[in-house]
Amino acid sequence: MSRTPLSLLAFCAFFTGIILPRAQADPVADLAKYSVFSSVDPSSLSGGKILSSRGPALSFPRDLTVQAVYLVHAPVAQAVALHKQWDAARHSELKVYLHHDMAGQPGPQDFTLPIPGNSAARKLAGETGKLPAMGELQLSKPEAAMFKGAGGSGPFPPGVQSFWSQVLLHRASAFAQRGLSGLPPYDSDDGSARVSDEVNRLLRDQPKVSAAFRPLIEKSPLGGGVGSLPLGNYWEMFDVEGEAAFSLGAACSIQTGDSAQLLDLQYYATGGYYAYITLYQMSPVTVDGKPATLVWRVDSISSLSLSELPPFEKLGSGAAMMKDIQRIISDFLKDTGR
Secondary structure, eight states: OOOOOGGGGSOOOOOOOOEEOOOOOOHHHHHHHHSSOSOOOGGGGTTSOOEEEEOOOOSSTTEEEEEEEEEESSOHHHHHHHHHHOOGGGOGGGOEEEEEEEOSSOOGGGGOOOOOOSHHHHHHHHHHTTTTSOOSSOBOHHHHHTOOOOOSOSSSOHHHHHHHHHHHHHHHHHHHHHGGGGSOOEEETTEEEOHHHHHHHHHHTOHHHHHHTHHHHHHSGGGSTTOSSOOEEEEEEEEETTEEEEEEEEEEEEEETTEEEEEEEEEEESSSOSEEEEEEEEEEEEETTEEEEEEEEEEEEEOHHHHTSOHHHHHHHHHHHHHHHHHHHHHHHHHTTO
């Protein structure tokens, strides 16, 4: 989440304890009301079974959504902590090469990690060397014009690393100050796209999901501006079909009564997708007489590559996305003892 942006699944959010009043709800009934799953028996998920399905059909050709349901054998607060602490980088098949959490306002020191000298990084360096010509890299035209040359040799030359550090710092700072509306567009020879429009469309085309997650949406950058929730900001370097890409993300959560809602938003990527939203609803249930957490997860992506696929191949991308998400959830459940 063509490769799907699995980097967002390296879930390193800084969750908060903000509590919103809410009447006690039936999580199974809520799933039937808001999700694509009409009937879920939490006890049937006890052994690690994961339900997944494509979400509703979206109106725009580059949009896709997948939903999943699984069970964590722990109370909600502990389930939140387990998601917070889980390190997807332990699993090499996810191909997340670097992950860095940013404390507070982003600064130049946040973008100085040594870049691995693998073939994926070399391909990204080679593509960067073609700038300022607008190729496959996802940048604004002013950003592309900032590139002044490789400035040396090696798999990821100093000038290339300096360029990407500037781009990431500029975008992370713009997001911290103004939210999605502050971000430069993705420019290409065919036009431009703004991530704020991509995110708004993904939410608008899923009215049931938006209604279910309204408490979180209204207080997060999804609802406009920077939101009122503290954010856990991060950046990553990951693989997109053999070429490295950088991404910027932010995560937050709220507690609603005895449940919790979590957001992981990837608002910039140099390749693979324009925007990626993951929403989690964590609700308390009792299984085998013990407290557990029923997790409903919604992944929504906007990717230019999806719009270039014929309908049959897009169906295949949806199936691949479901498979990837199932694998990640399965790894999480194994790592956390189910």
